[in-house]
Amino acid sequence: MSPRVPKDSSYLNSMSTTGTRTRVQDLCPLSGMCPICIEECPVLCEIGLSAFRGREALYPDPEEFGTSTAAALKNFRLDWSDLNILSRLQGARGIEEDPDSALFHKVDIESETGGIPLKVPLVTGAFGSTTVAKRYWDALSIGAALSGVILVIGENVCGMDPEVNLSNGKVSESKDMAYRVEKFREFWDGKHGDVAVQTNVEDQRLGVDDYVISKLGVNIIERKWGQGAKAIGGEVRLPTLERALTLKKRGYLILPDPEKPSVQEAFKDGLFKSFERHSRVGMPNQEDFLEDVDQLRGKGAEKVTLKTGAYRPIDVAWTMKMASEAKIDYVTFDGAGGGTGMSPVPMMNEMSTPTVYLEAQILKCARILKENNKYVPDISMAGGFIKESQILKAIAMSNFGDGPFVKSITMARAPITAAFKSSYFLKLAEEDKLPKSFVEKYGDNYEKFFITAPDLKEEYSEDYDKIPPEAIGVYTYLSDRIGTGLQQLLAGTRxxxxxxxxxxxxxxxxxxxxxxxxxxxxxxxxxxxxERILLD
Structure with missing residues (x-):
């Protein structure tokens, strides 16, 4: 039986993210510890794990790196379930008031973020150098292209590419980056969505912007100032000493230091099984940022966007001011607290602004800018979105009567989960190990259990066989489930x-x-x- 964690405790002493638990279920509400902590206890709680593994206990289970995503366990006391969508009985807006015309599947859910048309109001990513993104790239990229949404290639891809070619410290070729861009374009219709490349401090030093714009024809560059899961630089795990040494030579911070003989010996002896790679933290200032944006446009970037975390209100206001002055095409704000890679668990639980609070702050800034005739960038909200109801609430909340400020929602963990589940069940199907109940309901091969497969087969004919089944799963989730769900909810509001x-x-x-x-x-x-209605 899983231990029962006090929902009001901020100091969780047992967490599934770190694989820890407590000996008893009735825990001290203040600390999360067992009320009686005994010497002869074989159970690993957070304190016990920390005694053995130290800094490793700060992160989601290292053994699951590359095959998992993680999120906060904390109840932030305010989320999208605290708002309800109001339905209407009479009228219809955006279509003829006729029951034969006003059918829910006719609802137009297309959007436009930063001038980029979207079939569904979604952006997927950022999927960067972390192993989980690389493992499921075909599913994520093609699924996004089929859905007509923006796909963001995350930070450090070139810097982490084992085969990258550097000339005078700058990227001249990256097979990994080129593959990621082209894989999306294989099924991109050239109109809806696009591929964006996110760049941080390390990427800028390596000249990634120049490379992807000039050599790969990338249209969208996204500067990164952090994310909701953490306010420090990006982190990944490195499974080999050789990889750690290579990346340290490229300028990354590697912990522990792979060049120390004592560290090398400890790694060979199995004392620890992976190194940590950290990116530097950006320190933006007004003059440099405005100049940077101008330079990106001068290099040929058609769209310049910004990804930022869930920082405190003064930073939200400053970010909106900078985005306004630079006329950024859109800004992605990421609420606390989940991550696609290796975010510290204490940060996910205890740091940054939860999504609903964050959007309220952003909207306050947007209205001030608009009322004073200043440029307002489009907004894409991120932070724990998985369903169409959350998406609709976030967009509706941002519309004060002149159209929504929030034009799209950015999702990362949820599309990866769709890819995970698709991949795993495909494997079970190949091994004839699908659960009996699943087979009875949905069939025993992917052309049966992916409900959109027949439609895609008809649309893409001879190219259909080039679509990985996992990508069909991502498309089905983004387009068929979320897309149809949005249509139904909007029709309910008339x-x-x-x-x-x-x-x-x-x-x-x-x-x-x-x-x-x-x-x-x-x-x-x-x-x-x-009274107005009843007494009229």
């Missing part, structure tokens, strides 16, 4: 275009959610309508 969804379609269920978002409580919505 709005047949996504950009018509606004704050009047939402009601707050708690006083906190109402206070933070300025959305009225459910019992306050249209409170004056009763």
């Amino acid at each position: 709005k047949w275009k996504l950009d018509l969804a606004d704050r009047s379609d939402l009601a707050a269920l708690t006083e906190r959610s109402s206070r933070v978002t300025r959305i009225p409580l459910m019992d306050e919505v249209e409170a004056g309508a009763y």
Whole structure:
């Protein structure tokens, strides 16, 4: 039986992310420790694991690196479930008021972020140098292309490429980066979505921007200032000494230092099984940033975007000011707290601004800019989104009557999960080990259990066989599930275009959610309508 963790404890002493548990279930609510901690206890709690493994206990289970993603366990006390979508009985906006015309599948859910058309209001990524992205790249990239959304190639891909060619310290060729870009373009329609390359401090030093713009024809460059899962540089694990030495020579911070003889000996003896690779933390300032954006456009970047984390309010305001002055095409704000790679567990649980709070801060900034006739960049919100209801609430909340500020939602962990599940069940099918209940419901081969396979086969005919089955899974999740779900919810509000969804379609269920978002409580919505309608 899994231990019961006090939901109000900020100091979790047993977590599935680190593979720890406690001996008893009734825990001390203050510390998360067993009320009686005994000497002869064979169970590894957080304290026990830390006594043996030290810094390793800060991260999700190292044995699962490359085959997992991670997220916070903390209850942030405010999420999208604290808002409800209000349905309508009468009328129809965006379509003829006719039951034969106003059918839910006619709802237009297309959006445009930074001037880039999207079939579904989604951006996937960023999927960077972490092993999990590389393992599932075909599924993620082709699934995104089929769905007509933006795919973001994350940081450090060139720097981590074993076969990268460097000339005077700059990238002249990267097979990994070229593969990632071209794999998306194999099924890109040339209109909806596009591939973006995210660059951090390390990438800038290696000249990744110049390479992807000039050699690979990349249209979108995304500068990175952090993410919701952590406020420090990107981190990955390196399984070999040779890899650690190579990346240290390329300028990365590697811990422990692979050049020390004592460290090499400890690694060979199996004292630890992987090195940590860390990226430097960016230190943006106004003058350098504005100049940087101008240079990127001068080099040929058609779109310049910005990815930032869930920093404190003054940083949100400063980021919006910089994005406005530089006329950034869109900004991605990532709320606490999950990661696609190797984010420290304490950071995921205890640091940064949760998504709903963060969006409220961003919207305050956007309205101030707009009211003062300043440029407002499009916004893409990230941070724990997995369902169409969350997506619709985030977009509707941002529309004060002139169209939404939030034009898309960025997702990372959820598309990877779709790829995970697709890959695993395909393997089970090949080994004739699918669960009996699954076979009875959905069939025993992928052309049966991926419900969109027949449609894709008809659309792509002879090219259909080039689509990896895992990519069909990602497409089915993004386009068929989320896309159809959005259409249904919007039809329920009697709005047949996504950009018509606004704050009047939402009601707050708690006083906190109402206070933070300025959305009225459910019992306050249209409170004056009763007499007006009944006595008219």
